Amino acid sequence: MATGHLLLLLAILPFFLTKVSSDLKPEDNSHNTIQGGLMRGPTRRLMQEIDCGGLCKQRCSLHSRPNVCRRACGTCCLRCKCVPPGTSGNQEACGTCYTGMTTHGNRTKCP
Template sequence: MAISKVVIASIFLSLMVFLQVQAIQTNQVTSNAIPETTYGPEKMDCGGACASRCKLSSRPNLCKRACGTCCARCNCVPPGTYGNYEACPCYAKLTTRENKPKCP
């Protein structure tokens, strides 16, 4: 009877040690991982950039929607309220179905 209690206790302790070692290894793997923001370009704040781009537009909601779509695809918005497309060539190349410029 005493031997079975010792066996059960040793199995329980070895299981606890195994789980503790596994948890430590998992923490080391996740802490050594490269954060997502360190590789690839960071996403820009399209809402703020498009708000400043469209602030003088006669149809600001339409302008912001089109600008937001273009910004999401290109991850850039030209500076100013009009023109300056050379700062973001991808933004300037996007067109509608009728081959008109998509981005304001």
């Protein structure tokens, strides 16, 4: 019985050692690509660390309809992983993903 457990452990051990050693390697960002405005590869995790709620609350603080603004800003932030600085304007800072998004009425979506 103990021999069976030992054989199983020896069979599984190389898998764990390979997995741990591959996790310890420094990230190589040369294989990151941008497809459809979304990052692929290891940097993608870093781009998801944005606080859309806090940034959009600040962005929409002076808006005449802050709830509508925050909802649109949140959608744009989740899709583009960016919120422009300031309370208005500066949409170019987030690139074409942010500036190119439109509503069904063909108006710009992102505040």
